[in-house]
Amino acid sequence: MSMGHDAPAQARPPATFERSGEVLAHLRARGCSTIGQLAADLGVARSTVRQRLLHLASGGLIEDGPAISGNRGRPAQLVSFASSQHLVLALHVGLTGSRVAIADLDGVIIEERLVELPVSAGPSAVLDELFRTINVMHTRTAPRSTVAGVGVAMPSPSELTDFGPTASVSTAAWDEASVLQMVKDRFQVPTLLDRDVNVMARAEYARLDPAPDVFACVKLGTLIDAAILVDGRLLRGVGNRAGQIGHLKMAGSDAMCSCGGIGCLNAVASGDALVRHLRTVGVAIDHVRDLVELAHRGHGQAVGAIREAGVRIGQALAALVNLLGPGSIMTWGYLADTGAPLSAGIRAGLYADALPRSSAQVSIEQATLGDLTGVQGAASMASEELLRPNVIDRYLAKGSWLEALPNDPHYLGDAPPTRI
Ligand SMILES: [Zn+2]
Missing domain, CATH: 1.10.10.10 (Winged helix-like DNA-binding domain superfamily/Winged helix DNA-binding domain)
Structure with missing residues (x-):
């Protein structure tokens, strides 16, 4: 130049x-x-x-x-x-389907696709399909750009334990370190991995103006999970286990949860629980997606079950509101996509159980990035890491992104993803 x-x-x-x-x-x-x-x-x-x-x-x-x-x-x-000469890849592994995206080095998504393969198929099958899809997208949209890094968003280990494994696929197969290594082996670039709800929270938080002191992102999908940011930092907790709102115990429920507990929110109000409940009352559905469709068509039993789940979720959020006082709660996932019945239920449960002055000040909105929240969060996680000034200096000196991040600053359980 x-x-x-x-x-x-x-x-x-x-x-x-x-x-x-x-x-x-x-x-x-x-x-x-x-x-x-x-x-x-x-x-x-x-x-x-x-x-x-x-x-x-x-x-x-x-x-x-x-x-x-x-x-x-x-x-x-x-x-x-020049943000487009290097690419960032984003993988959002979901329990029932995964999404991949190609983004520029600034983390701006260029193209994305959904791959409908459940985690029960095992990491090799799911990742192979994601890699194949990425290859097609890369060849078509940006063949001259090189891959600088990958961000991976995954469900929490407990979600995978609850939902993922089958007789032929062990939970251990979806171990985060193994997944990280498989992705890194494939692309030979720095790879970062975090819980999906964590990266979604960061992606949504980055768009808030003004940003609240306390922010929560709640995943209302096949299962329920949450991430909490305080002053922009993730509240990870011991073993990175903070935020598991799906295992808060609901008063008056004796439903068995896969964690072994009784009356967990997941057992009464998750997408998985609703699908199972509706099947027992004769509604023919296979997937949470079917539930969303039924709700949009005004199916009485589906709408009623979703509203009731909303009340339970609102009660769980009331505990969060009373304890931490978030200024904003963002909801994401299939259940959030059902719209009015769920949000009406959430408000009813929240306002009934939270302290009025706390609940009056919290804004509850659906994630603005929609289906792309997970891949956007994963892309931003990788982009932010790669663009750190000291990483750029090392990239220029070594001529290799992998060597620019020699300490492998991926998620390792207790530690935050950023450790350079
Ligand atoms: Zn539980």
Whole structure:
């Protein structure tokens, strides 16, 4: 790339790549900039900025914009972040189907697809199909771009235990470390993995303005799970087990939960529980999706069961509201997609059980990103990690994304995903 009117004819990168990532971070925040603007903002010499930009250009991370008239009447070159030369892949493994997406390095999704294969098919079968789908998408949409990293969102181990395994597939097969290794072996790039509801919470939180001090994202799908952010940080808890709202005990219920407990929210109000309940009363449905469809058609029993589940979910959320005082609760999943019956039930349960002054101030909305919340969260998780200034510096020095993240900052249970 050209570096403007005063670029040296044969600039050679110096031995150090330090702080190129800082220039890139600044360029991303600022948008298109000239060398002069970047030098003034960062308080360094124009020659220093120019050298760092050369490194970034050689790594395919910036591109020239148009030339503009400078203060002294000479044209100055604008440069900008080249987000599309490197790709981020996102995998959202769901209990009954998974979604894959290709995003640019900024985490903006370019294309996505749903792969309808349940986790009970086992990780090899599911991941092979996801990899095949990604390959088709990559070849078609961005064949010249290289993959820089992968973000993986997975259900919690307890959800997989409850729902995933079959006689032929053990729960251990869906062990997070094994899945992470399979993905990494396939793409040979840094791979990050976290619980699906965690990445969804982060994706939705990033869109809130103003952002509340306490935020909860509740997954209302085949099973129920939640993630809580306090001041923008995930509340992970011991063993990364915080947020398992699906196992709060509901008063007056004696339904058996797969955890061995009695009266868990999952046993009375999850999509799985509703499907089983409706089957016992003669409604022919196989999947939570069928339930959503019946509700949209105004099927009386389906609507009634969903509203009742909403009340139970609202009661569980009341405990969360009384304890943590979230300013905003986002719901996501098949049950949330049923719309009015569920939200009316949730409000009834919440307002009945939460302290009035707390419940009056909490906003309950459906996730704005819809079906893409999981892949968006996974893409953003990988993108944020790859674009850290020190990771960029190492990428430029090593010429390899995998070597840029040598510490493998993936989710490992107790630790947050970001440990660089
Ligand atoms: Zn339970």
